[in-house]
Amino acid sequence: MAESDNIVVETAEKIFADLADPQTINNDKNNSWQAPLWQALSEAGLPLSWVPDDLGGSGASLADGFALLNAAGRFAVAVPLAETMLAGWLLAQAKIASPEGEMTVVPASPKDRIILDADGALSGRVRGVPFAKAAKHFAVLAHGKDGAVIALVDATKARIESGLNVGYDHSDTVTLDKVQPVSIKPAPKGFEQTNLMLMGGVARSLQIAGALESMLDISVRYSNERIAFEKKISKFQAVQHNLARLAGESAAALAAATSAADAIANAKSFNDEVYLEAASAKIRCAEAAEKGGGIAHQVHGAIGFTMEHILHRYSLRALAWRDDFGSESHWAVELGKLVATRGADELWPLVASR
Amino acid sequence: MTAALRFDPIRLPEKCEQLRKEVRAFLAEEIAAGTFDPNKPNREDTDAPEFSRRVGAKGWLGMTWPKKYGGQERSFLERYVVTEEMRVANAPTRRFFVADRQSGPVLLKYAPEHIKMEILPRICRGEICFAIGMSEPNSGSDLFAAKTRATRTDGGYLINGTKIWTSSAHIADYMIAIFRTSPPTKENRRHGLTQFLVKMKQPGIKVNPIGQITGQYEFNEVVFTDHFIPDDHVLGEVDGAWKQATSELAYERSGPERFLETYYVLTELVRAVGPNPDTRSAEGIGRLVAQLHTMRRMSVSVAGMLEAGKEPVVEASIVKDIGTVWEQQLPHRVRDLAAFVEETATNRQTLERQLDFAIKTAPKLTIQGGTTEVLRGIIARGLGLR
Numbered sequence: 252m253a254e255s256d257n258i259v260v261e262t263a264e265k266i267f268a269d270l271a272d273p274q275t276i277n278n279d280k281n282n283s284w285q286a287p288l289w290q291a292l293s294e295a296g297l298p299l300s301w302v303p304d305d306l307g308g309s310g311a312s313l314a315d316g317f318a319l320l321n322a323a324g325r326f327a328v329a330v331p332l333a334e335t336m337l338a339g340w341l342l343a344q345a346k347i348a349s350p351e352g353e354m355t356v357v358p359a360s361p362k363d364r365i366i367l368d369a370d371g372a373l374s375g376r377v378r379g380v381p382f383a384k385a386a387k388h389f390a391v392l393a394h395g396k397d398g399a400v401i402a403l404v405d406a407t408k409a410r411i412e413s414g415l416n417v418g419y420d421h422s423d424t425v426t427l428d429k430v431q432p433v434s435i436k437p438a439p440k441g442f443e444q445t446n447l448m449l450m451g452g453v454a455r456s457l458q459i460a461g462a463l464e465s466m467l468d469i470s471v472r473y474s475n476e477r478i479a480f481e482k483k484i485s486k487f488q489a490v491q492h493n494l495a496r497l498a499g500e501s502a503a504a505l506a507a508a509t510s511a512a513d514a515i516a517n518a519k520s521f522n523d524e525v526y527l528e529a530a531s532a533k534i535r536c537a538e539a540a541e542k543g544g545g546i547a548h549q550v551h552g553a554i555g556f557t558m559e560h561i562l563h564r565y566s567l568r569a570l571a572w573r574d575d576f577g578s579e580s581h582w583a584v585e586l587g588k589l590v591a592t593r594g595a596d597e598l599w600p601l602v603a604s605r
Numbered sequence: 606m607t608a609a610l611r612f613d614p615i616r617l618p619e620k621c622e623q624l625r626k627e628v629r630a631f632l633a634e635e636i637a638a639g640t641f642d643p644n645k646p647n648r649e650d651t652d653a654p655e656f657s658r659r660v661g662a663k664g665w666l667g668m669t670w671p672k673k674y675g676g677q678e679r680s681f682l683e684r685y686v687v688t689e690e691m692r693v694a695n696a697p698t699r700r701f702f703v704a705d706r707q708s709g710p711v712l713l714k715y716a717p718e719h720i721k722m723e724i725l726p727r728i729c730r731g732e733i734c735f736a737i738g739m740s741e742p743n744s745g746s747d748l749f750a751a752k753t754r755a756t757r758t759d760g761g762y763l764i765n766g767t768k769i770w771t772s773s774a775h776i777a778d779y780m781i782a783i784f785r786t787s788p789p790t791k792e793n794r795r796h797g798l799t800q801f802l803v804k805m806k807q808p809g810i811k812v813n814p815i816g817q818i819t820g821q822y823e824f825n826e827v828v829f830t831d832h833f834i835p836d837d838h839v840l841g842e843v844d845g846a847w848k849q850a851t852s853e854l855a856y857e858r859s860g861p862e863r864f865l866e867t868y869y870v871l872t873e874l875v876r877a878v879g880p881n882p883d884t885r886s887a888e889g890i891g892r893l894v895a896q897l898h899t900m901r902r903m904s905v906s907v908a909g910m911l912e913a914g915k916e917p918v919v920e921a922s923i924v925k926d927i928g929t930v931w932e933q934q935l936p937h938r939v940r941d942l943a944a945f946v947e948e949t950a951t952n953r954q955t956l957e958r959q960l961d962f963a964i965k966t967a968p969k970l971t972i973q974g975g976t977t978e979v980l981r982g983i984i985a986r987g988l989g990l991r
Contacts, residue, residue, distance in 0.1 A: 467988075471988050471989065471990065474990065475989070475990070485990040485991075486990075486991075488982075490990075491981065491982065491985035491990050491991065492978070492981040492982075492985070494985060494988055494990060495926070495980075495981035495982075495984035495985050495988070496926075496981070498610065498919075498923060498984055498987075498988055499923045499926055499927045499984070501610065502610045502612055502903065502920070502923050502927075503899050503900075503903065503927060505610070505612055506612035506614075506899060506902050506903040506906060507895075507898075507899040507902065509612065509613070509614050510614040510899075510902040510906075512614075513614035513616070514614075517616070527894070527898055528898070530891070530895065531894070531895035531898040531899055532899075534891065534892060534895035534896075535895050535896060535898075535899040538892075538896075579892075580888060582891065582895075583887070583888040583889075583890075583891030583892045583895065584884055584887045584888045584891055585887075585891065586890075586891035586894055586895060587882060587886065587887030587888055587889065587890035587891030587892075587894070588882065588887050588891075590875055590890055590891070590894055591875060591878060591879065591880055591881070591882045591886075591887065591890065592880055594875070594876075594880065595872050595873065595875040595876035596872075598871070598872055598875055598894070599693050599872070602894070602897060602898055602901060603625070603686075603689065603690075603693075603901070605616055605617055
């Protein structure tokens, strides 16, 4: 994207440029960049963008927060910014105030469940929770006999089996065994786990779209520098056409993700139209991560396959983000079922709904 | 950043949704009256001049043009809604589609006033059909290699040569064509071509239909032999057609017709699998719908940029590249997914008939109106690679 549209994104981009320059952090083997980056983001109020002032956040709009996530994707930011934003958003649905520090959401997969028992304790084992290891608190969506509840849980009360996703970021298994939450409230009427998954999916879609924008950018730049057969490789038609396809994948991801973000930001409820937007974004962005990332690597050749080069920071994260909050296969099946249930003659009215 | 591609999310204004209802109601009436069959994909076989006039009477042709030429001064987004509803219904748009999308805007920009006053209102009334004369036997994608000559004569030009692959030339009343008025120069090989308005069905023009692999006769060879064109039918600058060609491309390339050409097979697949699809069918349909939705949002976004007065040439080329490749693959994906559809599915025959036609149609979709290779060249230039 050419220029920032709002103050939230401008602030974030400045912080990312200063403290999360991809080449600098890629060279840093001790991850000593993480603490100063998180501190700067926190001081700017960005992790709690989606939390209203009276609940301890900075009260930015959904739209501004989504734009921030797209910017974070452009820098392939590897701190729990998206996760803390989502956690704050989830807690705010039940008017629970957000604490300071890193958070993540539990569960982070459509099939996993946390159960609320009669004693008010939470139990369940959920996999693939992003940055659980780094989180001080979890925002938990659980199911009790009276329906969905939202809870704030102290991370030290959970058992965490740490793991890494394909992009080398923490993706952990979290087990709650009769854990008493810090606070717990009923979820708003109609709020289901699907809402959280769609919201998380759109966040990941925006991050993937951002990563693809950067992959396009660095691939174009590299092709204009690299000489082979006595000319820049950007002058070979085969390379040009590959990069044109990468531009198409990047554009499709950006369009799908920003459209879904716009739909959620302006929706009164999570109806079929929002479902179409959010599910489509996750499906299409995941496909673009595979196709587009593959082209970026092809253009870079062997250098892009090294740890020293920054390309993997984008390409592997974009692939990893496909798995969170429901994979593209999951959403494709669910969207296909929705379309089938509505019937053939209701497909076009759904697609043309805005 | 080198690449500043933008696809801002556009929300269609309320007036578009009102218009959409009107278009759907109109099409439902036409279907009920037997004008066309929405399940019959080979709509190009249906030449429907009366339908064309009724669409014109609704005010849906030339709807963005100035009122003094018969237009409605409505927005590109409203035109977009009309176009997509017609396309999805398989309405027989052949008579007016090219004139409304492409030829009218060229005339608006480059024709002398009296020609505009004469022809544009007739397009708006759905009375006349246009063809586009670009390709020649030895120049297709390489547009500026065109050789058909326009030689100066008293009060105009004499045309000699051949255009080919000219859609609808056999029914067209007019053609907008490029002819060679001067040789190319050393500095500029694109120099020397001029855009003309050609009145068809006149002496010196012979139209020979060419059979297509679908079994249709939809494009033609058009042979010019000393055909006379008066001076006031020159469109724009003599020898300068190359300057005029590019700005219209965004309109031509980004519309809903660039990904909906085979859409009907998807609808019919959903009907065939019924309300409880197996996992394979559900996933396949889900992916196709997600891809379709994404392209439509990109296409609507480009329409929004056009409405805002921008010229998103690269974005439009991306829409056509992705859209035409998708609509080309769609019948094959649907065929895969339909492989295990119950023999008893009530619409099985309809689906099979549609697939037969769509599979035969598919190869042309990435060729007509700018090949995939040409589009990727344009995108590459936009990225700063050429």
